[in-house]
Amino acid sequence: MTYIDLVTYLKNQNATLVAVSKTRSVSAIQKLYNQGQRIFGENRVQEMVEKQKVLPSDIEWHMIGRIQKNKVKLMSHFISMIHSVDNQDLIDVINKQAIKHNRVIDILLQIKIATEESKGGWDFSQLEPLIINGELNKYQNIRVRGLMGMATFTQDKQQVNNEFKTLKSFFDILKKKGKLSHFDTLSMGMSGDYDLALSNGSTMVRIGSLIFGPRTY
Numbered sequence: 656m657t658y659i660d661l662v663t664y665l666k667n668q669n670a671t672l673v674a675v676s677k678t679r680s681v682s683a684i685q686k687l688y689n690q691g692q693r694i695f696g697e698n699r700v701q702e703m704v705e706k707q708k709v710l711p712s713d714i715e716w717h718m719i720g721r722i723q724k725n726k727v728k729l730m731s732h733f734i735s736m737i738h739s740v741d742n743q744d745l746i747d748v749i750n751k752q753a754i755k756h757n758r759v760i761d762i763l764l765q766i767k768i769a770t771e772e773s774k775g776g777w778d779f780s781q782l783e784p785l786i787i788n789g790e791l792n793k794y795q796n797i798r799v800r801g802l803m804g805m806a807t808f809t810q811d812k813q814q815v816n817n818e819f820k821t822l823k824s825f826f827d828i829l830k831k832k833g834k835l836s837h838f839d840t841l842s843m844g845m846s847g848d849y850d851l852a853l854s855n856g857s858t859m860v861r862i863g864s865l866i867f868g869p870r871t872y
């Protein structure tokens with residue numbers, strides 16, 4: 656599928672595309688930018704910072720990988736959305752850095768839905784009370800925009816489907832019971848499973864290899 660076909664398809668599904676540009680060169684990103692793409696996702700803070708310095712300033716950078724707290728300050732002056740927020744200490748640090756730069760940073764809470772240990776995130780049972788009791792509303796320079804999740808890497812489509820369904824049900828619960836006024840984003844789906852994610856209510860897909868070709872590490 657070409658980039659333009661993908662964008663058209665996603666528009667019809669009312670879903671936003673995060674072009675996952677980890678490991679890709681500045682010129683590959685610039686090429687996609689020239690075709691109209693503005694949202695790019697990276698999973699390593701330092702790599703993103705280096706790219707951000709030399710690429711157009713109207714790119715919206717999304718952090719999608721696991722973050723060490725001491726790295727937040729490197730990106731806090733420009734980061735647009737952080738998908739991979741999985742603990743309250745991290746929320747605290749992001750909020751403090753956002754205050755320092757007098758900005759509001761959008762975050763998604765990553766929920767563990769996969770069976771692999773390497774794929775992290777909150778257990779929903781730990782997160783739910785924090786949202787229901789308003790604990791996360793005290794961070795004035797953060798907007799909790801929604802949830803993110805990664806399905807298990809498996810050929811078993813039924814399993815992936817069930818995991819996405821579970822995440823969507825968590826999203827609906829929090830949207831209903833949480834007092835979060837900007838809770839509108841469900842980030843799920845990658846190159847291999849975005850169709851299943853969309854049919855389960857995804858509003859944002861994170862796609863790399865389908866656009867840029869296979870990654871060579």
Ligand SMILES: *Cc1c(COP(=O)(O)O)cnc(C)c1O
Nearest residue numbers: 675698719845846861862863864
């Ligand atoms: C790499 C990555 C993606 C994109 O993976 P593709 O299979 O290349 O589409 C999506 N989400 C996260 C968190 C990633 O690390």
